[in-house]
Amino acid sequence: MTEALNSKDIIKMTNINKVYKMGNNEFNALSDVNLTISEGEYVAIVGPSGAGKSTLMNIIGCLDKASSGEYILDGLNTSCNDNKLAEIRNKKIGFIFQNYNLLPKLNIFENVELPLLYLGYPNNKSKEKIKSVVEKVGLSNHLKHKPSELSGGQMQRVAIARALVTDPQLILADEPTGALDSRTGKEVLKMLMDLNDEGNTIVMITHDMEIASHAKRIITVKDGRIISDSLNNREVGA
Amino acid sequence: MKFTKLVKIALSSVWNNKMRSFLTMLGIIIGISSVIILVGIGQGTQKEVSDQIESLGTNLITANIMSSKSITISDEDLADLKAKPGIKEIAPQISESNINIKYGSKSSTTTLEASTPEYLDIRSLSVSLGRFITDRDVKNRFNVAVIGTETAENVFGDTNVVGNAIYINGIEFKVIGVLKSEGTSSSGSSDDRIIVPLTSGQRLLKTANAKNYYISAEDKDKVDIAMGYIQLFLDKKFGLPGNASSTTTNSYYRVMSQTSLLDTATSTTKSMTTMLAGVAAISLVVGGIGIMNIMLVSVVERTKEIGTRKAIGAKRRTILLQFLIEAAAVSAVGGAIGVAFGYIGAFIGEKFFSTTIVISNNVVLGSFLFSVLVGLIFGIYPANKASKLNPIDALRFE
Secondary structure (H helix, E strand, O other): OOOOOOEEEEEEEEEEOOOOEEEEEEEEEEEEEEEEEEEOOOOEEEEOOOHHHEEEEEEOOOOOOOOOEEEEEOEEOOOOOHHHHHHHHHHEEEEEEOEEEEEEEEHHHHHHHHHHHHHHOOHHHHHHHHHHHHHOOOHHHOOOHHHHHHHHHHHHHHHHHHHHOOHHHHHHEEEOOOOHHHHHHHHHHHHHHHHHHHHEEEEEOOOOOOHHHHOOOOEEEOEEEEEEEEOOOOOOOO | OHHHHHHHHHHHHHOOHHHHHHHHHHHHHHHHHHHHHHHHHHHHHHHHHHHHHOOOOOEEEEEOOOOOOOOOEEEEEEEEHHHEEEEEEEEEEEEEEEEEEEEEOOOEEEEEEEEOHHHHHHHHOOOOEOOOOOOHHOOOOOOOOEEHHHHHHHHOOOEEEOOOOEEEEEEEEEEEEEOOOEEOOOOEEEOOEEEEEEHHHHHHHHHOOOOEEEEEEEOHHHHHHHHHHHHHHHHHHHHHOOHHHHEEEEEEEEEEEHHHHHHHHHHHHHHHHHHHEEEEEEEHHHHHHHHHHHHHHHHHHHHHHHHHHOOOOOOHHHHHHHHHHHHHHHHHHHHHHHHHHEEEEEHHHHHHHOOOOOOOOOHHHOOOOOOHHHHHHHHHHHHHHHOOOOOOHHHOOO
């Protein structure tokens, strides 16, 4: 299913299961998920609510661990302790959340700086790095502003800048347009496509087929299983 | 992750929540400033008391006869005692309060002290006008008197009164001198008194023997030797066995030096200072509990922030340290403000309430470090709670 056979695998999941225990009942949120995503892909994971796509996203994002199965992210086995997982999230994954999750008390510069602080990025280089990613999302004039002074679309662009600042191997977007109106939503989707064109690997989780149609590959999840995985031939945007 | 960056994150969080941080600090501010002021008051009192006692002369020894058993201490006895090592001067004294004095139509009540010429030096007194009692006055039972400035003001309305006659308990006395003012102390005014020759006093008060003896040692280091000889002398007079002299107090007499008085006073004020410090320290601990309370609430309020931080790469340890540094920073800043308020409070106390407040650097430094420690200790629980949050749950928290 890979688009470019020669590029390396970013995500390689083998027989991933996730079981939640509720009292005496066991609930399989994910059953035998096998998934490979290569460098440079733009994948949308779709499915109705409760299908298991959030669970899948949490595992892909190293926020949660699978009950069984193997997940290799950029050549690293993710069955490790919480500290190591935090490090993986910091270095390899850029998160874009539905509700932006910017820290309200910090200004734009500080919000984008945060992952670099946790990374221990050298001081002299970080300023330039932050400015370049903020410029890329077109918010250079808002560095000193607080998130509350920005519109929803601008906030999501700040979140994208924050996701990009560590040069992650994977950008993970969870309903990135969920809180936006359709016009600003389109802007954000356009930005994600541009990022993909530059070679970034993007995985987007959504329940909306219309949004998903912007991706190049669509994976449908239902009842904890992947029920379809196909390339998207429809031309959008541009 | 570098520690300096952690400090940066924590401090920016404290700064960005100014109101909450200030409210958290309040307990520490009050705690620290009260520690500094209360301990300062305690130490000030201690200094005041010891200064007062020292101003009386550190080589002063007092012997009081308390027994009703009559003993006779003759002039020869006193001359013998005076010859003993360490003893410089001896002045027998009779004192009586509530003495009525009268000049013209004005009258007043004061304290009468009857003694010998040595009394002047032993009690570190001095005469501002006229002269003090002489041996001749004592020998001839002259009715002469030296009076304190306040007493003079009370009966004459003036201090320039040498040569005037006053009536003490109805007997006429001639004023020969006025004492120099010594100021008012906590034990009352020492300027309100009248001093007469010992013999005239004995006749006036109809008492035979002096019950009080003021003795000066040759110097400060010989006080103990002198006291030993005084005790030996008094034991002999009362026919007490020799070993009784090992104690300075018994039911017959009491011998005290200013140093022993100073020790008693110092230990009293010290325990007062300790008590005050204890009370203030409790308020510091209460302040620490305040920090814990607000931080626990703040962990819940900031769940989403913690989730976001964890999602973008903060480790458990990083979150723990962030919250601990925040707690320490809040209490340190609160401590610093508290120190400032302590100094201001001490200044106000000295200026407007004429209290002696002594602020020692040790107390300031000690209480400041204690406040930081309190912040750290009470920050551990909330910080640990924050660090344990699961990023998924924290992100989903609304």
